[in-house]
Amino acid sequence: MNEEVISAIAVSTHLFMTIPLAAPVFVLSSFILLAGAAISGMDGRARAVCGILREAGGIQIPAKKLYRLILLAFSVIIMAAIFIGRPEAVIKNVSVVSSILFAVIGFALIYIDNNLPREHRGSRIWLAVMAIGSGVFLLVALLEEATILAFGVPLMERLAMVLLVLFVFVRSDLASAFRKGVANKTDLLWLILIFGTLSIYGTFRGFNFEGVLLNFRDLGPILAGLIGGPIAGAAAGAIGGLYRYSLGGWTALPCAVATIVAGILGGLAGRRWLPLTPLRLAILGVAAEALHILVILPLFTIGTPFTEILDVIRATLLPMSVVTAAGLILYLVIENQYKKEIDMKDLVCWIRKEIDPELEAEKGEP
Secondary structure (H helix, E strand, C coil), X not given: CCHHHHHHHHHHHHHHHHCCCHHHHHHHHHHHHHHHHHHHHHHHHHHHHHHHHHHHCCCCCCHHHHHHHHHHHHHHHHHHHHHHCCHHHHHHHHHHHHHHHHHHHHHHHHHHHHCCCHHHCXXXXXXXXXXXXXXXXXXXXXXXXXXXXXXXXXXXXXXHHHHHHHHHHHCCHHHHHHHHXXXXXXXXXXXXXXXXXXXXXXXXXXXXXXXXXXXXXXXXXXXXXXXXXXXHHHHHHHHHHHHHHHCCCCCHHHHHHHHXXXXXXXXXXXXXXXXXXXXXXXXXXXXXXXXXXXXXXXXXXXXXXXXXXXXHXXXXXXXXXXXXXXHHHHHHHHHHHHHHHHHHHHHHHHHHHHHCHHHHHHHHCC
């Protein structure tokens, strides 16, 4: 910076300070301008998100109430930035989640386009742009947030084993009993044991980060609650929570309690938040982990240095939320796909009976 610029700045500053009450007025007006810009930005984005969610379907909340909820979510993000003390970390995490969402939406559009009739598909240029853009968004998210590469991707790999179990469970007689509403106490006990074991597996295959286990322990109890109700969710959570408590560590008690609470939360959602949609399950997964890490963990670790708690929040909240939400959504996909298969079989049987009832009668003869 040359001497003339420095001299001009010095003169301007001197003149400014000679004005009565210049500094307080400047600070107050700057605050008002920044607050207005923040409020205006929140309002515009809240209206845009509200419109997208309403048009996407599956949202039964009135538009005005949904708008207020989105504003509340934005306010929580801002308060989180103030609470954590590192606004740049919150901004980075929000940008990472946004990049992941853009990538997922892009790949979903490519999949939908591929299943359209040939004459209605997009051009090769459109396909290339969507594929490259979605890949870039995903790469940016992975490079920007080291915890996703260090913990989130390995957690997703372990989650694949859980999905294999869910795939088998959905096609079992046990799942059919709960689906038809004829499950008895023995079925409930088996449900608790299966998803309680999944909760233990989520801890056993977790990662140790400075005495904290990064895991998907809450997924099993939440699913047990969705399928069997709050009691099943709490019982499965108790199994996973007791195992976590037995491992010790300064987060043992809050993590054990949070697992039980997650099961109860899943049970309440399964009873009062129907029909289940991917968006609702994503919100449920993020809410369960946020309650776990942002509320229960600090409450049950009073006396622990605040910096240690913040380090845990920064390292665990994003990857665990993504993995839990992804697990719930994938379970819903497996469940809906199986229901479609059953409906298709029933439809085929009905058509056969209507077209050739004698053939069906002959099949029934010994």
